Amino acid sequence: MIADAAHGPSTDELIDRAAAVLNPHRVGDRLFGDVGAALLTAGGNVYTGVCVDTGSGTGFCAEASAIGAMVTAREYRIARVVAVWRGEDGALRVLPPCGRCREFIRQIDPANLDTEVVLGRAETPPLRDLLPFHAWPPPLDPPGRSA
Structure with a gap:
């Protein structure tokens, strides 16, 4: 866990913050x-954002919007992040970040590999x-030796 995630808003409060920006x-x-995100930084601040869907591929996810606000404030370490969507049935759902957002x-910061990703009220894996296999693997052969 990134420093002080435990001292910020609870998972439910972070979900509420993400739901509050749905518009x-x-x-x-x-x-x-229609998708809202909230993230808690290692510094204890919360940033929110919404998705923008465009036909030209220039749109972005809610997580990217919240990250943009965070970076504007000169913060880079994310302790916890959540994205939510409300279906036509009115039920609020947590959405996992897409591969691009992961x-x-x-x-944004290599330490963010420890970011808690909210997948549900009691499920927050790092x-x-x-994001398995994010690092380059070692060479197949020792340097100077060809296959």
């Missing part, structure tokens, strides 16, 4: 703001468990 807005066949979190 679905339809433009044509695109939907903006890698993005890691690249990012490293969701």
Whole structure:
């Protein structure tokens, strides 16, 4: 766990913060703001963001939006992160970060491999468990020896 994640908001409070920024807005066949994210930094601050879906591939996930706010504030270490979506049935669901967001979190700071990823109220594995084989493997042959 990254320093002081235990002293920030609880998992339920972080989920509530992510849900609070949900603001679905339809433009044509695109939907903006239907996924909200909240992250807790190692410094104890919470940043939120929403997704923006575009047809041109220039959109971004809610986690990336929250990370942008965090980096703007000159913070880089993420203690805990969650993304949520509310279905048409009104039920709130936690969404795991996509592969791009998992890698993005890691690249912001290598220590973020220890970021707790909220997958449910009682399930918060470290990012490293969701991003296996992130490091380059050792060479197949010793240096100077060809196969």
